[in-house]
Amino acid sequence: MRLIPLLMLLAAEASGQTADQLYSQGKYAEAASAYRQLLYNSPNSADALAGLGRSLLRLHRADEAAAWLSKAVQLKPADVEMKQALARSFLDMGNAGGAQALIESLDESDPHNAETLFLLGELMYRSGFYERAAQALGESLALHPDNPPARNFHAVSLAKSGHLAEAEAACKQLLEDHAKPADLDVLLTYVQVLDEGGRVAEAQPYAEAAVREQPDNPVARYWQARLLFRSGRLEAAAKEAEQGIALSPNLPFARNLLLEIYRKMGRQEDAERQAAWLREYNDRLATRGRQ
Amino acid sequence: MKVALALVPLLLSAQIRFEDAAQRAGITFKLNNGAAGAAHQIELMPGGVAALDFNNDGCMDIFFTNGAMSPSLDKSRPEFHNRLYKNNCDGTFTDVTDRAGVAGYGYSMAVAVADYDNDGFPDIFVAGVDHNILYHNLGNGTFEDVTRKAGLEGIDPKYGKMWSISAGWFDADNDGFLDLFVSNYVAWNPMTEPSCGTPSIRIYCHPDNYQGRPNQLFRNNHDGTFTDISRSSGVAQSIGKGMGVAFGDFNRDGLMDVFVANDSTRNFLFQNEGNCQFREVGLEMGVSYSESGRPVAGMGTDFRDYDNDGLPDIVLTGMVNDSFLLFRNRGEPFFFEDYGIPSGLVVATRQLTGWGMGLFDFDNDGWKDLFVANAHFPYMDKLLGVPSPLACSVFRNVNGRFQDVSAGAGQAFRIAAYHRGAAFADFDGDGKVDVVVSVLNGPARLFRNITAGAGHWLAVKLVGVRSNRDGIGAELQAVLPDGTVLYNQATTSVGYASSSEPLVRFGLGKHARLRELRIAWPGGHTQVVRNPAADRVVEVRETAADPR
Numbered sequence: 001m002r003l004i005p006l007l008m009l010l011a012a013e014a015s016g017q018t019a020d021q022l023y024s025q026g027k028y029a030e031a032a033s034a035y036r037q038l039l040y041n042s043p044n045s046a047d048a049l050a051g052l053g054r055s056l057l058r059l060h061r062a063d064e065a066a067a068w069l070s071k072a073v074q075l076k077p078a079d080v081e082m083k084q085a086l087a088r089s090f091l092d093m094g095n096a097g098g099a100q101a102l103i104e105s106l107d108e109s110d111p112h113n114a115e116t117l118f119l120l121g122e123l124m125y126r127s128g129f130y131e132r133a134a135q136a137l138g139e140s141l142a143l144h145p146d147n148p149p150a151r152n153f154h155a156v157s158l159a160k161s162g163h164l165a166e167a168e169a170a171c172k173q174l175l176e177d178h179a180k181p182a183d184l185d186v187l188l189t190y191v192q193v194l195d196e197g198g199r200v201a202e203a204q205p206y207a208e209a210a211v212r213e214q215p216d217n218p219v220a221r222y223w224q225a226r227l228l229f230r231s232g233r234l235e236a237a238a239k240e241a242e243q244g245i246a247l248s249p250n251l252p253f254a255r256n257l258l259l260e261i262y263r264k265m266g267r268q269e270d271a272e273r274q275a276a277w278l279r280e281y282n283d284r285l286a287t288r289g290r291q
Numbered sequence: 292m293k294v295a296l297a298l299v300p301l302l303l304s305a306q307i308r309f310e311d312a313a314q315r316a317g318i319t320f321k322l323n324n325g326a327a328g329a330a331h332q333i334e335l336m337p338g339g340v341a342a343l344d345f346n347n348d349g350c351m352d353i354f355f356t357n358g359a360m361s362p363s364l365d366k367s368r369p370e371f372h373n374r375l376y377k378n379n380c381d382g383t384f385t386d387v388t389d390r391a392g393v394a395g396y397g398y399s400m401a402v403a404v405a406d407y408d409n410d411g412f413p414d415i416f417v418a419g420v421d422h423n424i425l426y427h428n429l430g431n432g433t434f435e436d437v438t439r440k441a442g443l444e445g446i447d448p449k450y451g452k453m454w455s456i457s458a459g460w461f462d463a464d465n466d467g468f469l470d471l472f473v474s475n476y477v478a479w480n481p482m483t484e485p486s487c488g489t490p491s492i493r494i495y496c497h498p499d500n501y502q503g504r505p506n507q508l509f510r511n512n513h514d515g516t517f518t519d520i521s522r523s524s525g526v527a528q529s530i531g532k533g534m535g536v537a538f539g540d541f542n543r544d545g546l547m548d549v550f551v552a553n554d555s556t557r558n559f560l561f562q563n564e565g566n567c568q569f570r571e572v573g574l575e576m577g578v579s580y581s582e583s584g585r586p587v588a589g590m591g592t593d594f595r596d597y598d599n600d601g602l603p604d605i606v607l608t609g610m611v612n613d614s615f616l617l618f619r620n621r622g623e624p625f626f627f628e629d630y631g632i633p634s635g636l637v638v639a640t641r642q643l644t645g646w647g648m649g650l651f652d653f654d655n656d657g658w659k660d661l662f663v664a665n666a667h668f669p670y671m672d673k674l675l676g677v678p679s680p681l682a683c684s685v686f687r688n689v690n691g692r693f694q695d696v697s698a699g700a701g702q703a704f705r706i707a708a709y710h711r712g713a714a715f716a717d718f719d720g721d722g723k724v725d726v727v728v729s730v731l732n733g734p735a736r737l738f739r740n741i742t743a744g745a746g747h748w749l750a751v752k753l754v755g756v757r758s759n760r761d762g763i764g765a766e767l768q769a770v771l772p773d774g775t776v777l778y779n780q781a782t783t784s785v786g787y788a789s790s791s792e793p794l795v796r797f798g799l800g801k802h803a804r805l806r807e808l809r810i811a812w813p814g815g816h817t818q819v820v821r822n823p824a825a826d827r828v829v830e831v832r833e834t835a836a837d838p839r
Contacts, residue, residue, distance in 0.1 A: 124674065128612055131642055132676030160612070162641035196638050252584025263577060263625050275574040278584055279557070286499060286556050286586075 019051055028058040046075035050082045057085065062092035080106065080113065087119050091126070099123050114144035125153050130161035148178075156189045168193045184214055191223045200230045211240075218248035226257055234265050252281055305654040305744040307685055307696055309726070311703040312739035316718075317383045318353065318727075320374045320735040322711065325361035325398075330493035331481055332501065333420050334361050335668065336456060339401040339788030340647075340729045342716030343413045345391070346432055349828075350378035351716040351792050353727050355735060356399035356417055362481035364398045364421050373399055373417060382719060393434050397422030401712075401788035405460035407469045408515055409760040413793075416443070418455035418473055427515075442517045443509060445473060453504045454479045459784030461538040461547045462764050463524075464567050465814040468511035469759045472526075474533030474551050477501035494670045498555045498588075503532045506551060506559075510567060520567055529571045531556050535787045539594035539603030539780065540766070541576070541620055541627075545815050547764050550578065552589030552607040560605075577627040578605055578618045582637075587613035591648040591713075591787035596620075596778040597634075597659050598691040601768075603780065604630070608645030608663055608787070611675060615640040615648075615663070635693045636661075639686060642677075644668065647713025647786040651724040655746035655798030657777055658688035662738075664710035664728045664787075680707040683728065683738070701741070708733050715785060716792035722748040722826055724796060746800040747825035753781055753795065755812065756833040761793045764813035769797040770806045799825050 019034030035052035038045060053069035056062075069086040076082055083106055090099035103123055106116040121137035124130070137154035141147060155174055158167035171190035175182050187210045194203035207227050210220035221244030228237035241258040245251065255274050262271035324334040338356040345352050353376040359366040366372065372394035376384035388394050398420035404413050412428035423445040426434035438444055446452050453475040463470040478501055485501075488494035505527040509517035521527035531553040538547045546563035553559060557579035561569040573579035581587050587609035597604045602620035605627065609615055614637040619630035631637035640663075647664035654660065665681035672678050685700050686693035697704040709731035718725045723740035730736060749769065753762025762781045769777040777797050785791040799805070808820040812833055823829050 124676070127674065129674045129676065130612065132674060135676045160641070162638050164638055196632055198633070252580075253582065254584070256580055256582060256584030260577065260629065264628075266624070272575075278580060279574060282557060282580070282584075282586060 019048070023051060023055055026058075028055045031055040032059065044075060046072045046079070046082070049075065050079075050085060053089065054085050057089050057092065060092070062089045065089040066093060066095070066098075080110070080116075084115050084119060091119065091122060096123065096127060112139075112143065114140045114147070117143070118147060118150045121150065121157070122153055125157050130157045133157040134161050134163065152183055152186050155186055159189045159193050164193050164197055168197075182209070182213070184210060184217060184220065187213075188219060188223055191227070195223075195227060195230070200227055203227055204231075216247055218244040218251055218254065221247065222251065222254045222257065225254070225261070229257065229261055229264075234261055237261050238265065250281070252278060255281075304687075304689075305656065305742055305746075306699050307653045307660065307687055308699070308701045308741050308743065309685070309703045309738040310701055310741050311706065311736055312382070313727075313735055313737040315382070316737055317385065318376055318735055318737055319386070320355045320357075320376070320729075321370070321733060322355065322357060322729045322731055322735065323370050324358040324731055325371065326732070327361060328493065329362070330486075330488065330495050331362045331484060332477070332479055332495055333398055333454065334358070335495050336476070336788075337398075337400055337711060337731065338729055339457070339712040339790070340714045340727055340735070341402040341404045341415070341783075341790035342714040342718070342727060342792045343404040343415070343783075343790065344378075344792075345375070345413055345415075345428055346377065347412065348378075348380060350380040350720065351718050352376060352378045353384065353714070353718075354393070354402055354404070354415060354790075355729055356402050356419075356712075356788070357395070359398040361398070366394075366396050366398070369394075373402075378718060380720075387432065391432060391434050392436070393426055395422075395424055397424075399424075400455060401457045402790050403458040403460055403471070404783055404790040405469050405763055405793070406760045407460065407471070407511060409468065409755070411760060413761075416458055416460070416471060418445075418458040418788075420454045420479065421452060423452075423455060423458075423473070437515065441515060442519070443471065445507060447505075447507065447519075447521070450478070450504060453507075455507075456534055457536045457784075457788045459536045459538060459782075459790075460761075460763060461549070461782070461784070462759050462813050463508065463510065463547065463563065464565075465546065465758075465764075466511075466513070467755070467757055467759055468513050469761070469763060470511050470567075471509040471517065472536055472538075472549055473507040473509070474536045475504040475506055476534070476554070477503055477532050488670075492670070495668060498532050501532070503530045503553075503556060505530050506533050506536075508567075508569070524567050525569045525571070526561060529559050529561075531559055533559075534590045535592040535607065537592045537594035537605070537784050538764070538782055539605070540764075541594075541603055541605075542623070543602070545813075547813070550592055550594050550605050552592040553586065554588050554590070555586055557586045558589055558607070577625070577629065581609075581613065581616055582629050582631065587616060588644075589616075590646050591663070591789075593648060593650045593785050595650055595659070595780055595782070597650055597661075597688065599658070599775075599777055601776070601778050606636075606648070606650060606661065608640075608643075608648050610644040611642055611667060614638075615643070615645055634691065636686070639693060639695045640684075643681065643684060645684075646711045647728060647789055649713060649715045649726075649785045649791060651715050652688075652748075652796065652798035653685065653724055653740055653745075654687065654742050655723065655748045655800065657746070657771075657775070657798050657800050658690070659779075660688045661686040661693060662713065662715070662726055664713040666709040666711070666731070669709070678707060680709050682707050683710055683736075703736070703738055706736075708736070710736075711787065712789040713786050714789045714791045716794075717750065717796075722750070746798050747803050748799055749797045749805065749808070749823060749825050750828040751795040751797075751808065751810070752828055752830045753793070753810070754830060754832040757816065758812045758814060758833055762795075762810075762812065762831075762833070763793065765795070766811045767795050767797075768809040768811075769799070770809065771799065771802045772804065772806050773802075774806070794828065
C-alpha cells in the first residue's frame with residue numbers, strides 16, 4: 001500500500017518539472033493544466049498552487065489567479081514571490097484595497113525589492129497618486145532597469161505629477177528604445193508633455209503617429225483634436241473630437257474639448273448638447289455613495 | 292491677449308520675497324478645529340481670516356475665525372474664540388477680542404467684512420456650521436451682535452441652518468447698500484455622518500458621501516435688516532458644495548456676477564440679470580469644469596483681471612492632480628476659455644492642494660501675481676509620497692504667464708503647515724501687499740512682503756456716496772504716463788472663507804505718477820482723478836449729483 005503514494009509523488013514531481021517548463025516556455029494554458037494535475041495529487045503543494053495562479057495571471061484570469069495564490073500564500077506566508085504574484089493579481093482584478101495591504105506589508109519587510117517597488121508604483125499610479133508612483137517606480141528601475149512596463153508607468157507618472165523635463169526625457173528614451181509601434185500611452189504622454197510645455201507644433205507629429213497606429217483609439221483622436229484646437233484649426237479639431245466620441249461616447253475630457261470647440265465656432269446648439277451631456281454625466285457620478 | 296502681450300513689463304524682474312513676521316508682530320492666534328479623532332467633516336474646513344481697518348486709523352487689523360469642540364460645537368473655551376487683533380501701526384498687533392466683543396459662538400468658518408450700513412465703519416459677518424453672526428461696528432472699538440435683528444441667522448425654510456463655508460458682500464442691485472452672498476457646503480449631522488477609514492483610524496470622507504446644499508442671497512433693506520431672496524433670485528435653485536465665493540462683472544453690463552467654487556461638483560457662475568435675478572451660466576460660459584470635463588475640488592477663488600485686458604478672469608484652487616484653474620475672459624460672445632496650460636498654472640500646481648489665495652501685485656510691476664496657502668488633506672502622506680502639510684506658494688505673473696518663484700521667496704515659503712484662509716493687505720504701510728494666513732491647529736502666519744526693488748504703487752480708498760460706502764464693485768483703471776492701462780476692482784471677497792482689505796491697489800513699476808485714475812462706480816457713474824502721484828493711499832470720494 002505504501003508504494004502508491006510514492007509513485008504518485010514521483011509522477012507529480014515529473015509532472016511538476018513539466019509544468020514549470022511549460023510556464024517558462026510561455027505555454028500558460030498547458031502549464032495551468034499541468035499544475036492542476038499536480039494539485040490533484042498534492043492539493044496542499046504551495047508551489048503548484050502558486051504555479052497555477054501565475055499561469056492564470058498570464059492568461060488574464062486574475063480573479064481565479066488570486067484565489068489560487070491566496071491559498072499558496074496561506075501555506076507559505078513568508079514567500080515573497082508568491083505574495084508579489086498575489087498582489088499583482090489583486091492589481092489586475094482592480095482590488096486596490098487587497099493589493100495595498102499586501103504591498104505595504106512587502107514594502108515594510110523589504111523596502112528595496114525591485115518587484116515590490118514596481119507593484120507599489122503601479123498601485124499608486126492606478127490610484128492617481130502620481131508623485132508617489134514616480135518615486136516608487138524610479139526606485140524600482142534603479143534596482144532593476146530592464147523592466148519596460150515600469151519604465152512606461154514611470155514616464156507617465158512623471159508627466160502626471162508635473163515633472164515635465166524628466167517626463168520628456170523618459171518618454172523620448174522609451175520612444176527611441178522601443179520597437180515600432182511605440183507604446184501608445186508613452187506616445188500620448190509625450191504629446192501631453194509637449195503640449196503642456198506650449199510646444200504644440202512639436203507635439204503634432206506624435207499625435208498624428210498615434211492616430212495612424214491606432215485609428216480606432218478615442219484617446220489618440222482626442223489628443224489630435226486638442227492640438228488642432230490649440231493651433232486654431234477648429235473645423236479639423238471638431239472632426240477629430242467627434243470621431244473620438246463616436247468611438248467612445250463616455251469620455252468627459254473629449255466632450256469638454258468638443259464643447260470648447262463648438263463654443264469657439266459659434267455652434268451654440270451643438271455646444272449646449274455637449275454641456276447637457278457633461279452635466280448629466282457628472283451629476284450621475286456625484287450621487288454615487290451619497291449619505 | 293493681444294493687448295496684454297503687447298505690454299512691456301513695467302520694471303525689471305524683482306524677486307518676490309516675504310518674511311514670516313507673526314511672532315514679532317505678537318500674533319499668537321492658533322486655529323483650533325476641535326478634532327478628537329473621530330474625523331468629523333467640519334474639522335477639515337476652518338477657517339477664514341480678514342484684513343480690515345475696524346477703527347479707521349489707517350492700519351489694517353486682523354480678524355480670525357475659529358472652530359469649536361467637535362462635534363458638540365461648543366465654543367466657550369478661549370482657545371476656540373474668534374480673535375480680533377488691532378494693528379498698533381508699529382509692526383505689532385494687540386488682541387482686542389474681549390473688548391471688541393467678537394469672540395463669537397458656534398463653529399465658525401468664514402468671515403466677510405464690509406460696511407453694510409454705510410456708517411463709515413467696517414462690519415463683520417461670520418459664517419459657520421451652526422451659527423452665522425453679524426457684528427455691527429459701533430465705531431468705538433466695540434461691536435454689537437445684530438444677527439437676529441438683521442435677519443442673518445441663515446435659517447433656510449427647507450434645510451434649516453446650513454453649514455456655511457464662505458460669504459461675501461456685494462451690491463447685487465446697485466442700490467448703494469451691500470447685499471450678502473453665503474456659500475453653503477453639504478448636509479452635515481454628526482449623528483448620521485458617514486464614517487470612512489478603518490474602525491481604528493478614521494479619515495475624512497470624500498464630499499461625494501454628502502448631499503450638497505444651495506447658496507443664499509440676502510438683500511439689504513437699507514434699515515439694518517436683510518431679506519432672504521435666495522429662492523426668488525434664482526440662486527437657491529443650484530445645489531452645489533460651495534467653497535470660495537468671488538464677485539466680478541464678467542459681461543460688463545454694470546451688474547456684479549457671482550462665482551462659486553464648488554468642491555467636487557461643477558462650479559457656479561451666477562449671472563446677474565438685474566432686479567436681483569440670477570441665472571447659473573457656468574457651463575455656458577465655460578467655467579464649470581476643468582479640461583478633463585470633470586469637476587475639481589474647488590476651494591479658494593479670485594475673480595479679477597489677471598492679464599490687464601480689462602476683463603475679469605477667474606482663478607480657483609483645487610487639490611492634488613486637479614491643478615488650479617484659470618478661466619480667461621475673452622469677452623463677448625464666448626467669454627471664458629480654460630487658460631490653465633497657456634498661463635503655466637496647470638503644470639506648476641498639479642501636485643498642490645490650495646486653499647486661501649489671491650491675485651495681487653506683490654512686486655508692483657503692474658501684473659497681478661498669485662499667492663496660495665497650501666495643504667494636502669491629512670492622513671494622505673503615504674499615498675502622496677510627500678507630507679500632507681505644505682508650504683505656501685507664490686507665482687509671479689510675467690506677461691500673463693505664471694512662474695513659481697516660491698523657492699527664492701524666502702524661508703517663509705519653506706515652512707510646511709496645514710494652511711487655510713488667507714487675507715491680503717498692506718499691514719505695515721510700505722506699499723507692498725502682505726498676507727495673513729491661518730493654519731489648522733497651528734500658529735497663524737503673517738507673510739510680510741520684503742520684496743527689494745519693487746515698483747511704485749498706488750492704493751485707492753474709495754468713499755462711496757451714491758454707491759455703497761466702501762465702493763465695492765467699483766472698477767478702476769490706472770492710466771500710466773505711457774498710455775498703458777491697468778485694471779482692478781474693489782472687493783473684499785478673495786480666496787477661501789476670507790476677506791481682504793477694501794483698498795484697490797496698483798503696482799506702477801517705474802512710474803511715479805499716473806496720467807489719470809478712472810473710477811467706474813457701481814451703477815456706471817465714472818469719475819476721473821488727474822495726475823495722482825504714486826506711493827500713497829489716495830482717498831477718492833464719489834462725486835455724484837444725487838447722493839444715496
